[in-house]
Amino acid sequence: MIPDVFTLAELEAVDRELDCLVEQAQDQTGEGHVGPNRNPGWLLQLGLRSEITQRFVRDERVLDLISDIVRPGVAIYSAKLTAKMPQSTDICHWHQDNAYYNAHAMSMTRMSTWIPLTDTDVQNGCLWVVPGSHKGGVREHGQYGGQCPKAMGPADMIADGAVPCPVAAGDMLIFSSDLWHHSKENLTDRIRRAFIVSYQEATVPRGNGAQWKILREAV
Ligand SMILES: O=C(O)CCC(=O)C(=O)O
Incomplete structure (x- = not known):
């Protein structure tokens, strides 16, 4: 943290800016997200959406924080907005x-960042790790429903040493x-939003489709 x-x-x-982008996406799909089977308030491909979100996902402060591990060079793998609507029972099951x-x-160094747009805690669905x-290594994942369709097990699975964050x-x-x-339910009356941006070494020549972009060259 x-x-x-x-x-x-x-x-x-x-x-x-996200309010505007979510509204535009609602206009396009009528569902508040892009593409089928996604969650209310979520937006995928954030790095491609607008100047403001593009700037956010290539923030030099974040790149400085990860570049000791994510190297040589840094590329973006993907970026998305996750949300839990007020009083939402939506959960995201245990996954990697x-x-x-x-x-x-495949990447040897990939890291994910989780950047909340509001204060988060166990009441509004903070992340657990x-x-x-x-x-x-990566375990077998199956289907348990919920916000994150592929998972190792349901959110109430006993995972030794699990801690809320x-x-x-x-903070991030x-x-x-x-x-x-x-992450579990949002029991509050306010939306909980977070960015998830994932980065990998620049020498891996692709990421998640058009979202892949080298942000710092490998030297
Ligand atoms: O933001 C959340 O509630 C968790 C979402 C998540 O872990 C994911 O989409 O990979």
């Missing part, structure tokens, strides 16, 4: 991002894309 990366003013500007990502491209779980707006989480994580 890295404290104080973004100012609240920066996050508010991004949040306002690489269970999805490795189908598109199992520290150290990235060391065991309450993260305030302005950075973790291996092999790390086990999940």
Whole structure:
């Protein structure tokens, strides 16, 4: 968990932009997201959507934080907005991002970042993780429904050492894309939004389709 990366003013500007982008997507699909079978309030391919979201996913402060591990060079694998609507019972089951990502491209260093747009805690569906779980490789994933369709098991699966990660707006989480994580319901009256941006070494020649882009050349 890295404290104080973004100012609240920066996050508010991004949040306002997301209001517009979600509304546009609603106009296109009538469902508040792009493509079939996705979740209310979610937006995929954020890095391709607007100048403001493009700038956000290539933020030099974040690239500086990951570049000791994600190297040589840094490329974006994918970026999305996740959301939990007020009083939502939607949950995202235990999974590893690489269970999805490795189908598109293998990476030795891939990391995911989780950047909340509001303060998060167990009441509004913060992320839960199992520290150290990235060391065991990618496990088999099945289908359990919920917001994250491929999972190792349901959110109430007993995962030894699982801890909630309450993260305030302005702070961020950075973790291996092999790390086990999940999130539960939002029991509050306010939407909970977060960016998930994943990065990999620039020498892997592809990511998730058109979202892949080299942000720092390998030297
Ligand atoms: O933001 C969340 O609630 C979790 C979503 C997540 O882990 C994912 O989409 O990979």
